[in-house]
Amino acid sequence: MQKYLFIDRDGTLIESPASGGQIDSFDKLHFYPNVITWLSRIASELEYILVMVTNQNGLGTPMFTQEMFLPTQNFMLNVFKTEGIIFKEIIIDNSFPEDNSPLRKPRTGRMLAYINNDAIDMKHSFVIGDRITDMQFAKNLGCKGIFLNSENLRGQKELTDTIEELKTNWTALASTSWKDVYEFLKVQ
Numbered sequence: 438m439q440k441y442l443f444i445d446r447d448g449t450l451i452e453s454p455a456s457g458g459q460i461d462s463f464d465k466l467h468f469y470p471n472v473i474t475w476l477s478r479i480a481s482e483l484e485y486i487l488v489m490v491t492n493q494n495g496l497g498t499p500m501f502t503q504e505m506f507l508p509t510q511n512f513m514l515n516v517f518k519t520e521g522i523i524f525k526e527i528i529i530d531n532s533f534p535e536d537n538s539p540l541r542k543p544r545t546g547r548m549l550a551y552i553n554n555d556a557i558d559m560k561h562s563f564v565i566g567d568r569i570t571d572m573q574f575a576k577n578l579g580c581k582g583i584f585l586n587s588e589n590l591r592g593q594k595e596l597t598d599t600i601e602e603l604k605t606n607w608t609a610l611a612s613t614s615w616k617d618v619y620e621f622l623k624v625q
């Protein structure tokens with residue numbers, strides 16, 4: 438059975454803008470510290486397939502057009518690619534939190550092909566993300582979460598479980614360090 442890593446983008450692979458808005462220009466694009474080094478080692482040494490899963494509020498609307506999104510997105514993907522980090526699929530939801538879309542993370546409407554695939558070892562797969570909602574997403578998928586910033590409790594309205602439940606039962610590791618993520622995954 439195949440193990441997967443379902444990896445969030447903003448706040449996890451690249452830093453979220455301090456302003457809280459979208460990454461729509463190169464001055465807002467900053468890689469998460471050491472992510473390239475350690476994710477490259479995860480990709481080359483360990484047996485996981487990588488999938489990016491990201492909410493991009495309003496992508497495709499005038500406030501956040503594809504033309505604003507794609508240059509930094511494609512640059513980021515190319516940098517990862519040159520270091521052997523390839524995402525098998527990039528899953529983007531463009532709804533807003535208040536839409537309560539069943540397709541929006543932490544809900545799993547865009548993930549049915551993974552949930553319903555018996556060849557996937559979901560129990561030994563992980564969501565890696567910087568928000569408590571990513572831990573909710575892990576629970577909803579039936580895998581475990583790696584909480585890459587144990588303080589980020591934004592998006593609580595989208596939780597269906599308590600923070601305590603998600604941290605205690607669904608968070609396999611909480612750390613701000615990609616090196617820790619690598620070392621944890623290496624011994625799974």
Ligand SMILES: [Mg+2]
Nearest residue numbers: 445447448567
């Ligand atoms: Mg995030």
